[in-house]
Amino acid sequence: MNLSVKQKIPLKIKRLGINGEGIGFYKKTLIFVPGALQGEDVFCQITSVKKNFAEAKLLKINKKSKFRVKPACSVYDLCGGCQLMHLRYDKQLVYKEDIIRQALKKFKPKGYEHYEIRPTIGMTDPKHYRAKLQFQVRSFSGSVMSGLYAAGSHRLIAVEDCFVQDKLTQQVMNTVSRLLEKYRLPIYNERRSAGVRTVMIRKAQATGQLQLIFIVSKTLDLTEVINDLVDQYPEIKTIALNINTRKTSEIYGEKTIVLWGEDTIEEEVLDYRFELSPRAFYQLNPQQTQILYQEAVKALEITGEEDVLDAYCGVGTIGLAFARKVKSIRGMDIIPEAIADAKRNAERLGLTNTHYEVGKAEDIIPKWYKNGYRATALIVDPPRTGLDSKLLATILRFPPPKMVYVSCNTSTLARDLTKLTAVYQVKYIQSIDMFPHTSRTEAVVKLEKKQNKKQDT
Incomplete structure (x- = not known):
């Protein structure tokens, strides 16, 4: 394989791979290029060379696909949550x-x-469809930010207006970030600090009811945050605490405690209603x-x-x-x-x-x-x-x-x-x-x- 990291090459994209990346061949070597679309001629730079393939970043599109569209999200290129927003929706299907x-x-x-x-x-209408939000929380120079990790990293991208997230859950998450900052609650840091790690917010589409879980690495007094939240959002029916002290990629610890409100919220599918406790799985x-x-x-x-x-x-x-x-x-x-x-x-x-x-x-x-x-x-x-x-x-x-x-x-x-x-x-x-x-x-x-x-x- 006559390729090296940082080498710049032209490439014709033949198809899309299972992770949404463009795939082409350079001198019979398979090249994966995130952000490139089938049928495009691109100029890219090699970022990684493996035994049977290489990875590259997109530098320039010389011939653009007629199905390429402008992503509707301001952090699409940074956030790892979506991979195909630059492809017209019917072609995504x-x-x-x-x-x-x-x-x-x-x-x-x-x-x-x-x-x-x-x-x-x-x-x-394929937007704001996610009824469940699960954002990481971190503190930077005293400011609390919440969002998702950039693809393949632990670098947090702050997300305040997600194109695919339910609008109310996003609004509540933004408020949670401000309240954590206002009451100076400790925020988790992978190296040294214990505190709030992650926040999960789920909305029942049928009833509009909201459910929150604060995932923390140590027990915290969230009384002031809870009081402000329930005053501001009557839709909130459950606020729970989950303690996860392990240094792991797993979101949740074993025990979840309801701090305020009901044990469950009500959702509906087809012709029946059912209850959801905070940790229960349901399609997003x-x-x-x-x-x-x-x-x-x-x-x-x-x-x-x-x-x-x-x-x-x-x-x-x-x-x-x-x-x-x-x-x-x-x-x-x-x-x-x-x-x-x-x-x-x-x-x-x-x-x-x-x-x-x-x-x-x-x-x-x-x-x-x-x-x-x-x-x-x-x-x-x-x-x-x-x-x-x-x-x-x-x-x-x-x-x-x-x-x-x-x-x-x-x-x-x-x-x-x-x-x-x-x-x-x-x-x-x-x-x-x-x-x-x-x-x-x-x-x-x-x-x-x-x-x-x-x-x-």
């Missing part, structure tokens, strides 16, 4: 089908060349979550006789979409508060055919199966790491006749399909844009057990 194809081509699950990949379902784009759950229900093709297993159930939201239409729902999650929410949500809806347990899917499902339980339909909505190997082994040993895989990571989805296609046939993959202007997409995969496999007894 096409790209999100392509990254599914790229992942499938890399891992090559059986029959992948013939999978039906349906056009990405996008948003009519409520508008597209309606579409996501509709597609999951559609893919499972309910007959009414199903015993549905809802792995990684969270507060039960996906499973509850099926509950009135099936014989039974069973779910599990590692967060106790989420399972408590799931049980409460099922009780509020008057459901008697649900069962939820705290624990890992890969531990609980084998236990249930050992005790004689058999699911006839399976929904999995795993974290970005995909399915655990023990859970995969259980699914392959006792495969329900039909399965829906909801994925937020195309790479781990394609990896898992290499195992699942031993017993399942992929009927289609439906891409849904849960994260406009980013390189991420959500996918709903419809799987059916192959007919030539022995039926389990």
Whole structure:
């Protein structure tokens, strides 16, 4: 490879990679250029040389893509939150089908060349869609700033008007920063200082209710901040404290305490309401979550006789979409508060055919199966790491006749399909844009057990 760091080269961009970067070839060497678009001729500077590829920064666009647009965010080039705001939105949707194809081509699950990949379902108005904000907090020369880290760094970029964040959550975050400064509360510093590390703010779209978590590295008295916040924002229903003393990239510590207000807020999806405790997982784009759950229900093709297993159930939201239409729902999650929410949500809806347990899917499902339980339909909505190997082994040993895989990571989805296609046939993959202007997409995969496999007894 005849390339060196700081070398400047011309490059024609052939396609976009899975992280939204432009990809070209220089003398048969793969070059990744963030910010470049397919079809562009660019001039770039090498920033890193690896064994089989190199990375470069964009210096100049000699031939611009006709789909390039001016990003609507003032900190887009600095903040690591979005990767595709410079690409026209309809072309972002096409790209999100392509990254599914790229992942499938890399891992090559059986029959992948013939999978039906349906056009990405996008948003009519793809801005201010994020109902959950999770900003880092730092102090600079006595001024408190909040925002996101620049891509690949721990350098904080102050964000006061995020284009994709719900406007009210952003406004509350700006107020929190001012109050932390006003009352001179200690702010966390990775080298020496204990204090406020991160603030999470979530808004329920259906009710407008707000929930806050202060993540701190030592116990603090937040009384004055809380009093000012609840006076100014009647929408706030919960303020909680989470203590994380570890020097780690993980946001949360183990214990969360409600300091003020209710234990939960109320949200709604499809035709039912449910409760969310501060730590419980819920999709960050409520508008597209309606579409996501509709597609999951559609893919499972309910007959009414199903015993549905809802792995990684969270507060039960996906499973509850099926509950009135099936014989039974069973779910599990590692967060106790989420399972408590799931049980409460099922009780509020008057459901008697649900069962939820705290624990890992890969531990609980084998236990249930050992005790004689058999699911006839399976929904999995795993974290970005995909399915655990023990859970995969259980699914392959006792495969329900039909399965829906909801994925937020195309790479781990394609990896898992290499195992699942031993017993399942992929009927289609439906891409849904849960994260406009980013390189991420959500996918709903419809799987059916192959007919030539022995039926389990």
